[in-house]
Amino acid sequence: MQHYHYIFTGTGLAALLTVREMVQHPFYRDKKILLLDTDAKKTNDRTWCFWDEKKQFENIQHKAWEAAVFADTGFERRFAMAPYTYRMMRGLDFYQRTFQELENHSNITIVQEKVVDFQELGNHCLVKTENQSFTCNFIFNSIFNPERLMAQKKFPLVHQHFIGWFVQTETPVFTPDCATFMDFSVPQKGNTRFMYVLPTSEKEALMEYTLFSANLLPREEYESEIKAYLERLGITAYTITETEQGNIPMTCYPFWKHNSERILHIGSAGGWTKASTGYTFKNALKKSKALVNFLPQNNDLRKFHKINRFWFYDLLLIDILYQKNEVGSSIFASMFRQGKVATIFKFLDEETTFLEDLNIILRCPKTLFIKALIRRLF
Known part of the structure; x- marks a missing residue:
């Protein structure tokens, strides 16, 4: 039975972004890494879009825009994206470039098999596919299990x-x-x-x-x-x-509560999607960088996740959209009608100061959020 330092069950966006970060970090040069998935990622199965100040994915972007339009009934606003650029990336382009880069690293193994089970066994983990089994020190799982989410009512979807x-x-x-x-x-x-x-x-x-x-x-x-x-x-x-x-x-469902000392759920399975917008790429990129910097100093994956105030903002918005779905356009329009667009994107990236948060939040329909807050508190 082969042993690895890290096994990724699923090779979706979060897994591939994390491995891309690992191969650039000296700590992981001697670490054996296994990626398991039934999907060979040979088709253009999705398109990712994200706003970005840096140029790290410029070489594989399909298209980029320096300006955008927001519209609602009664008004339309065209704005410059600066200091951001809005980028579009085809899934197939990302997969091809990533797997080409990983081929240059002998410590990385990719196996196209279906994962049927994985578990933590004391000081190591076991992963089973339909054909074989592997052991490892840590598992990063991105296979989404909707049953946990659907079995509860506290955190709406x-x-x-x-x-x-x-x-x-x-x-x-x-x-x-x-x-x-x-x-x-x-x-x-x-x-x-x-x-x-x-x-x-x-x-x-x-x-x-x-x-x-x-x-x-x-x-x-x-x-x-x-x-x-x-x-x-x-x-x-x-x-x-x-x-x-x-x-x-x-959803703001606390997926991280299912993490253990040696098993970390990542991607949609770990709540890495930005709940209030559904944007995945940018949030997963930030999480993957944080994880790669976390591992050299930590052996307990339960310590990785940290709740911040933006999780609570998202919780209130999801509550509102679930209870009164028809008001969504008025909430987004209140932000974009006159607000500073760069600050809005900074807020959605969870990088604003508390005063900048207030400047955006106070533009939103206050009664909706006060009622949502009261429901959550009482």
Whole structure:
């Protein structure tokens, strides 16, 4: 039975970001690392977008924007992203570049097999696949188990669910240097619904119909709303070149309580998704860097997670969206109508001071948050 220092059960975004960080850190040069997953990551299964001040993923980005638009019924605001850049990365490009880099490191092994069980056994861990077993010092698990989340009611679940069309038009219609970040001017129908448009040229764009809500829709409803939005833009002649569909859990459920001394849940399985927005890439990147710096000084993975005030802000927002889903557009519009956009993105990155937090929070509908706070306290 082969033994490793670290085993990753699942090779999703969080696992790959963490291993990318490990191979750049001298502490891990002599550590044997195993990645297990049934998926070989050979298809473009998703698109990640994130705002970024640095240029560390510039070499694999598919497109970047320096300006964006936020819209709601009655107003539209175009703004510069500076000091940020809004980046779009195709999943396949990220997978290919990451696995190419990992091939250069002899201490890393990748096995394409299904994990069927893993457990902590005193001073080591055991991982079983359908064909073999491995032991290790620590497990990093990104296989999501929804049963724990669905079995409780204290921390509600709001889904960020969407269908996207990559469309190509016959005539130039898009503004390629400006992304539509959120357009809430679409009919809300008792939910929090918006269009998300990422133009890659004057004739090509990703058109994504997105909801933050407790319940999913039939596929036809997402697609009919995309068609209606295209018609509103005056686009009648187009080709759908690719489609994507996703469902991201937005919840403040304390996944970290299931961590043990030698097993850490990461990615969606560990609550690494930013609950209030559903954004995954940037949050997972920050968590992976923190984890790689944590391990050389710590042998107890239960100490990794720390609650901060932003978790509580997210908790109140998710409570509101779950109880009164139709008010979501008014909350986001209150922030973007006049607020400093750079500070808003800084706030969403959990990097603001408390005074900057207050400046943003006080722009939001106060009664909604006071009632949510009272429900949580009492």
